[in-house]
Amino acid sequence: MRKITHKKAAAVAMAAALSAALLAGCGSTAATTDSVAESTSTAASESTAAESTEETADESTADEAAAKNCADLIDAIYVQERTADTDARCEAAKAAWDALTDTQKEMVEGENADPEYFGRDTGDASKDDPRNEDEIGENELLVVSFGTSFNDSRVADIKGIEDALQAAYPDWSVRRAFTAQIIINHVQARDGEKIDNMQQALDRAVANGVKNLIVQPTHLMHGAEYDEMCEAVDEYKDKFESVSIAEPLLGEVGSDASVINADKEAVAAAITAEAVKTAGYDDAAAAAADGTAFVFMGHGTSHTAKVSYSQMQTTMQTLGYDNVFIGTVEGEPEDTACEAVIEKVKEAGYTKVVLRPLMVVAGDHANNDMAGSDDDSWLSQFKAAGCFDSVDTQIAGLGEIADIQQLYVDHTKAAMEALNG
Template sequence: MKKKTLALVLATALCVSMFAGCGKAQTEAPADGASVEVSAEEADAASSETSVADGELADGVYTASFNTDSSMFHVNEANDGKGTLTVKDGKMTIHVSLASKNIVNLFCGTAEDAQKDGAELLQPTNDTVTYDDGTTEEVNGFDIPVPAIDEEFDVALIGTKEKWYDHKVTVSDVKPEASEEDQAAADNVAKLIDAIYVQERTDKTDEQCAEAKKAWDALTDSQKELVEGEEADPDYFGRDTGDASKDDALNADKIGDKEILVVSFGTSFNGSRSEDIGGIEKALATAYPDYAVRRAFTAQIIINHVLARDGEAIDNVEQALERAVSNGVKELIVQPTHLMHGAEYDELMEALKKYESKFTKVAVAEPLLGEVGKDATVINKDKETVAKAVVAEAVKEAKFDSIDAAEKDGTAFVLMGHGTSHTANVTYSQMQTQMEKLGYKNVFIGTVEGEPEETELSKVIDKVKAAGYKKVVLRPLMVVAGDHANNDMAGDDDDSWKSGFEASGAFEKVDCQISGLGRIADVQKLYVEHTGAVIK
């Protein structure tokens, strides 16, 4: 999350045209192309169309989102897509700092009109932006008249290559600038959130989680929107991810001497936690009624988030193992829900070593996709089962009769995994091999982290484009449909997979399916089989 400061140094006086309102008719220019002088009365008349309707926005200074139709014309990243909107005497102007000095003039209207004699161009200001790492950069800024909020209007631009381009922009999400008191209250909450956004649990963690939630609840709605830290934002407490009461943390005591400990990375998305992770846990409990099924997450960051926001206490691996010892468990079966023998699996095995002597039996079942082969050509029965299961669900949700019917329709399915720098990353390449072996030529595997390299977003887009598909369905290749699925895959930010496919201009339609593997019956059955293999 970007921290930013902005020092504005006005390089030139604005042309009188800024009062005319972008996208509106311009004052007629003299034939010789001389600059136009407009009286105050004429300026007021010309600006009447930019006035804010009574009761909408009072005179004052606001922050607002400045949205454009191009990745080449946007607010500098240090400012998170925001500009400063000034309302005075019913007229609106937004100041935005751009990404560089490459755009040298703007024009309120079309590129065609910008090139007419007497066209009044908006001149740049010299802005200094400061990035997270403390570095600064001088960029061009502009004061742009705003005809209306939440309505698209025309702005043309010319860059250093001296060619005019048409663009559509909107100004939205207008909020009053915060008072010092409001900002201080929000900053305090951001600090408290950042303090619990950590992977290590301490003796103070529970207290810190409660303190952060209490401070958040004390904020007004407008103060909550100001929360911004290194990791903190309003969504930490404010985003609706489903009903937490439907989830069972599975941390009860007095459970008998046989336990299946289901170890997951975890998710703070309540709906996915209950459907995906909970779905696997319930399947195991049904299949093995003589065993108590218990839960552990490996991501302390997620455990803290759920505890702070929802008051739901989920054990980490060490807590779960200590609980099993205290409960007198003798036979401990551990079922990881991880996809592969990767870093999370390795860390789990290290943690178990400290407790092996405290149980009569400790057995660890295979992760979902089984053993990792030596190269991309090595596949196994587990990978085949998962490939068939996830494709069948994706096809069904997309309302096709078969994968072949989707292929004939020009639809490709892109399954987005997490990715890893661990040597087990070959698993993703193996899953692509598995899809091809099954004849699923319109199924492509990608990863958020872009590891292995061929699964990186731009390379996946190129593959789908080269194959000639015009429609794309994105779906997570992950046990849960949590943060990565909702934000990295299906989010509206420019760096999401959905936005990447749309921005390529190569596809007529891009849809997203927010469903984890854990809710698929055949995937649950595979976990049951893995667990059964080590119980025997």
């Protein structure tokens, strides 16, 4: 309707110009003709400019609408509950993204949607294995992880643990489940890889006629996710002849910060050795002599299991790693908050800092909260403190460390022994 209006206005302007020129007939015919031509040309230019402006506005509106539609579809699958139409929603979101121009993709913005949801390169998903095959036999080892949408980390960390377990126990079929539906949807929509959630995995085990089920979580501790996993398994216990749930990485929690165990000691030694080696030192003592501190950033939790982070700090000190510090993204416990850890490292006199995740995977928290470019990332905050000569990051999950994988193998062995006992 707006284009018709502009054309009418242009036509009126041209007619008015022509009439004015003819009525002004005090000059020569040539002058009159020139005047008419000039007036007509001006009116035509104004009409073209008006139409061009309108077309630009229409294109901008169309870009915004297309970007918003895609953002809405992404937000619709950024949920923790799977429904009957989840698969269709995942397909629709990806189709909407693929239909966008590069300009429109940069405009995608929603409650949780942004251009990186589909646009960020996190590695080759084809290298992963969702481990959701059927006809697997009577013995299943279900490896339960929170999950990550970072493909390279999923392959190195989660698949790395699963592969180690399969190699250690060839008579058991290793299968996968993620507890984060948000991540499952992300991977499915972007990469076409379908990973089972807990209910799907347990239903699949029942349908496959599994008799003996061992559940090995890759979770760090006995936190909220571990509790939810146990509740889900409990609902299916009567569908199997035997079920056993293995310990998470850090083992039993303990009553206070002073209580440590063999699992925490093994984890502390393994992750410190890996960080020290990656940084180019022979051992932690050599790094300390060079003024280098290592800061491991965990997630943090309000769950009572948060004392595990304090216990890990105690473990580091017990093992003589005075230049190793434990922090958390959430700042729970309080003394693990970024600003608190900065003060600890500063007071201890270290001038060089290496940041590394205390997480099974190197996903969003490691890449953004720890090593991101935003002002609130740990890397940025440590640099902004102005008291360190250098601040470096090691973006690698715990799951790719061989000694960590062996701990999961050991925990599974204990669960098997409990199953048989």
